[in-house]
Amino acid sequence: MSAWLCIACTALSPPHRLSTFDVAPPPPHAPVDPHSYANTQAFRTRHLALDLRVDFEQRVLEGTVELHLQRLDPTAQTLVLDTRDLQIRSVEAGDASALAPTAFVLDPRDPILGSALRIAMPAHADRVRIAYATQPQASGLQWLDPEQTTDKRHPFLYTQSQAIHARSWIPLQDTPQIRATYTAHIRTPPQLLAVMSAENALDAVRNGDYHFHMPQPIPSYLIALAVGDLRFKPMGPRTGIYAEPSAVERAAREFEDTEQMLARCEAIFGPYRWGRYDLLILPASFPYGGMENPRLTFVTPTVIAGDKSLVSLVAHELAHSWSGNLVTNATWNDFWLNEGFTNHLTYRIMEEIYGPDRAAQERALGAHELRETLARLDRDGDKTLTPDLAGRDPDDGVTDVPYERGALFLAYLESKFGRPRFDAFLRGWFDRHAFQSVTTAQFLEELTRELLDKSPDTVTPAQIQAWLHDPHMPADTVWPQSDAFATVDAARAAFLAGANERQQLDTAGWSPRQWQYFLDGMPDDLTAAQMKALDRAFGFSRSGNAVIAARWFRLVARHHYTPAYAAMERHLKTIGRMRLIVPVYRELAATPQGIKLAQRIYREARSGYHPIAQNAIEQVLADGAKSGSG
Numbered sequence: 001m002s003a004w005l006c007i008a009c010t011a012l013s014p015p016h017r018l019s020t021f022d023v024a025p026p027p028p029h030a031p032v033d034p035h036s037y038a039n040t041q042a043f044r045t046r047h048l049a050l051d052l053r054v055d056f057e058q059r060v061l062e063g064t065v066e067l068h069l070q071r072l073d074p075t076a077q078t079l080v081l082d083t084r085d086l087q088i089r090s091v092e093a094g095d096a097s098a099l100a101p102t103a104f105v106l107d108p109r110d111p112i113l114g115s116a117l118r119i120a121m122p123a124h125a126d127r128v129r130i131a132y133a134t135q136p137q138a139s140g141l142q143w144l145d146p147e148q149t150t151d152k153r154h155p156f157l158y159t160q161s162q163a164i165h166a167r168s169w170i171p172l173q174d175t176p177q178i179r180a181t182y183t184a185h186i187r188t189p190p191q192l193l194a195v196m197s198a199e200n201a202l203d204a205v206r207n208g209d210y211h212f213h214m215p216q217p218i219p220s221y222l223i224a225l226a227v228g229d230l231r232f233k234p235m236g237p238r239t240g241i242y243a244e245p246s247a248v249e250r251a252a253r254e255f256e257d258t259e260q261m262l263a264r265c266e267a268i269f270g271p272y273r274w275g276r277y278d279l280l281i282l283p284a285s286f287p288y289g290g291m292e293n294p295r296l297t298f299v300t301p302t303v304i305a306g307d308k309s310l311v312s313l314v315a316h317e318l319a320h321s322w323s324g325n326l327v328t329n330a331t332w333n334d335f336w337l338n339e340g341f342t343n344h345l346t347y348r349i350m351e352e353i354y355g356p357d358r359a360a361q362e363r364a365l366g367a368h369e370l371r372e373t374l375a376r377l378d379r380d381g382d383k384t385l386t387p388d389l390a391g392r393d394p395d396d397g398v399t400d401v402p403y404e405r406g407a408l409f410l411a412y413l414e415s416k417f418g419r420p421r422f423d424a425f426l427r428g429w430f431d432r433h434a435f436q437s438v439t440t441a442q443f444l445e446e447l448t449r450e451l452l453d454k455s456p457d458t459v460t461p462a463q464i465q466a467w468l469h470d471p472h473m474p475a476d477t478v479w480p481q482s483d484a485f486a487t488v489d490a491a492r493a494a495f496l497a498g499a500n501e502r503q504q505l506d507t508a509g510w511s512p513r514q515w516q517y518f519l520d521g522m523p524d525d526l527t528a529a530q531m532k533a534l535d536r537a538f539g540f541s542r543s544g545n546a547v548i549a550a551r552w553f554r555l556v557a558r559h560h561y562t563p564a565y566a567a568m569e570r571h572l573k574t575i576g577r578m579r580l581i582v583p584v585y586r587e588l589a590a591t592p593q594g595i596k597l598a599q600r601i602y603r604e605a606r607s608g609y610h611p612i613a614q615n616a617i618e619q620v621l622a623d624g625a626k627s628g629s630g
């Protein structure tokens with residue numbers, strides 16, 4: 001460890017007040033988090049008080065955070081926090097009655113984890129206040145110029161803290177094992193509105209000075225802020241939409257079933273414990289489909305298709321109010337406990353609201369994507385539900401595996417124990433672990449106690465182990481089937497046999513999922529004439545549904561179908577959602593001619609992408625260059 005910097009440690013004036021928190025040991029299951037430097041065995045954050053100014057000119061947040069800590073180790077002299085690319089200006093430590101300057105040191109930067117911030121803690125100190133500023137390249141912030149927004153009139157800022165990006169805008173214990181409440185005072189340009197993953201005042205006066213309170217304790221990756229020219233429109237008693245002015249009505253229509261989804265979810269999985277559930281529609285550069293920030297899900301505008309065909313994304317983010325936000329993976333190695341559970345709940349909600357046919361289509365598409373992903377992944381561990389992400393960026397673990405393999409595992413258990421029993425088990429899991437972090441070992445223990453031991457001949461421990469740890473999918477996987485896809489298979493076969501006019505193919509009334517499946521199932525030897533026939537008959541290059549368009553442009557890239565290159569380039573330059581663009585870049589990067597085009601488009605599009613998407617695309621291009629395409 002390098003030497004202490006800065007001010008010499010200043011003794012606090014006695015008497016010290018002891019912490020008013022009950023000193024509780026960390027949960028017995030808490031494993032070491034390989035993605036955090038925080039010494040959580042000595043201190044645990046209970047509350048954060050943020051005070052930040054949003055500076056669009058400099059592209060920085062600056063101000064202070066005060067951490068209220070539970071001191072577990074009375075002898076601890078150092079508090080270790082996570083940071084990445086922060087300028088730390090000063091640190092004070094003490095207790096509720098007084099704070100005084102203290103010494104600190106910022107370790108050298110690790111490319112994945114950032115820099116540990118080590119703070120000298122006087123005896124009994126359980127509070128620190130840190131004055132700091134972010135850097136313009138902070139990995140968890142995206143600063144958008146007006147022309148990158150929907151309405152192109154005002155700048156926009158949003159945060160993306162998952163997995164370990166909160167540390168790029170707040171110095172804190174950045175591990176999902178620590179939960180804290182927070183307050184925030186946020187100052188913005190007066191014409192903009194700030195919203196957070198907290199209680200948002202629906203009647204906030206737009207004056208650039210906003211106060212927030214988050215009463216439920218949440219892990220650091222769920223702390224979220226967005227600032228822009230936002231309007232609010234209620235959808236139901238507990239649900240509403242925040243969006244830029246031109247998007248708010250359309251979004252409210254698209255997601256009008258949200259209140260009903262919330263009610264169904266509560267009926268099956270127990271009370272919604274977060275007060276309101278609102279959606280924030282972000283500009284198109286948002287790198288994900290959605291981010292389940294509590295009380296205020298962040299959503300990509302690419303799911304507003306005009307026909308509710310992509311609303312399963314909202315069902316997914318809402319379901320995180322139980323799996324993930326309420327019961328949280330203890331480390332990013334346990335990510336399937338967040339995402340596999342959430343996908344299982346999503347399919348359940350979709351079935352409840354839109355019926356079994358639609359749910360079956362969504363499950364079948366998910367399973368199809370999983371098979372593609374499994375075929376692509378190199379490391380065996382990444383094909384299991386228990387990867388080891390130590391030493392790697394946890395964002396690398398975001399593949400279809402934790403989502404879809406996790407959901408298939410739970411669907412398998414449901415098929416074995418019956419839906420009523422399995423629903424009750426899940427509800428019990430959420431109730432028993434509400435506002436806690438959980439591990440795969442804990443899940444296994446409870447599954448054994450609550451279901452396996454009570455019905456001993458139903459599923460063997462060896463079968464469970466295979467689901468969790470075997471890179472191959474278990475032989476008794478229940479692969480989802482959809483009757484709606486049989487029609488699609490027939491139409492695709494007819495097309496490949498030469499029927500290439502719309503009226504020759506029975507595609508009337510197809511859902512967007514059927515169109516996706518139609519395109520995904522195309523063979524590798526499509527000819528330019530067939531690509532042309534497809535686009536002429538169905539106009540894929542002009543599709544208003546970004547998910548269908550993404551599937552089409554993947555084929556365009558794979559088959560070097562140059563007549564659609566201009567449309568493909570527009571798609572890559574206007575959308576930042578990784579799921580819709582990374583597969584296209586991956587196809588381009590697979591050939592020498594493609595990778596040159598990909599590199600050129602990326603150079604021009606890069607500044608519009610979120611840092612997380614930049615990383616992912618740069619990885620794809622580097623892999624392509626390495627494998628000889630470059």
Ligand SMILES: [Zn+2]
Binds near residue numbers: 316320
């Ligand atoms: Zn999710």
